[in-house]
Amino acid sequence: MRLGLRALLRTTTFRVALGQAAVILVFVIGVLAYLYVATVGQVLQEVDRAVDAEFTAIEDAYGLGGERGVAQLVLSRSTEDGPGLYVFTSASGEPIAGDFGALPVNPGPQPQRIDFAFERSPEDSTANRGQARGKIGRLLGGQVVLVARDLGDGARVTNRITRAFWI
Numbered sequence: 001m002r003l004g005l006r007a008l009l010r011t012t013t014f015r016v017a018l019g020q021a022a023v024i025l026v027f028v029i030g031v032l033a034y035l036y037v038a039t040v041g042q043v044l045q046e047v048d049r050a051v052d053a054e055f056t057a058i059e060d061a062y063g064l065g066g067e068r069g070v071a072q073l074v075l076s077r078s079t080e081d082g083p084g085l086y087v088f089t090s091a092s093g094e095p096i097a098g099d100f101g102a103l104p105v106n107p108g109p110q111p112q113r114i115d116f117a118f119e120r121s122p123e124d125s126t127a128n129r130g131q132a133r134g135k136i137g138r139l140l141g142g143q144v145v146l147v148a149r150d151l152g153d154g155a156r157v158t159n160r161i162t163r164a165f166w167i
Contacts, residue, residue, distance in 0.1 A: 039161055043154040047133045048113070054084065054147040055111065055135045062139045070145065071097045083150040085118065085132055091142030098146070103136065107144050111137030116148075131155040 008014055054077075061069045074088040075097040087098035095101050104116040114136055119129045134148025151158070 036161055040158045043151070043158055044133065047149045047151065047154070050149055051133070051135045051147050054086075055137070055145065058088075058145050058147060059139065062141075062143075067096070067141065067143060070139070070143070074098050074145070083152060085134065085146070085148040085150060087144075087146040089144045091138075091144070093144070096143070103144060103146055105136065107136045107138055109138070111135055114146075114148075118148075118150075 058070055058073060061073045065072070070088055074086045077084055078086045078097065078099045085099045087100050087103055088096045089098075089103060090096060093103065100118065104118065105114055112135070113133070115131065115133050117129070118132050131151045132148040133151060134146055136144065136146045138144055
């Protein structure tokens, strides 16, 4: 029986079949990797572009209206329905306006991207939980701004794809 297995492993037919299986495996992994990058990457790029535009608008509002201008902008944006999440705090971390009473992370010296879980409780409904991706940074006066997007269905899709890819 041992000789039969060794003889099989040495045959050209077996080696060709093994080579073809390896080529197919590489192809399948390549297709899955492409699908992962195309879907998850696209969702995150869209969120990053929207967050960058909002962050820039808030920085511009600070340049035009100072702390009061940013507070008004953040307050108006945080009361709108939609995926936007905002927090504006003083340099010491006291909340001024926004969707949350505290920042999910402490900001560094430079603006940075963050991914975090959130929970907010609108006055007229039950708690809303989810995953968000955003940008946090300090303004020139030291105040902190967090602009983020609720990933909503995008988070579920990316999590499902990630789990399927790694299983």
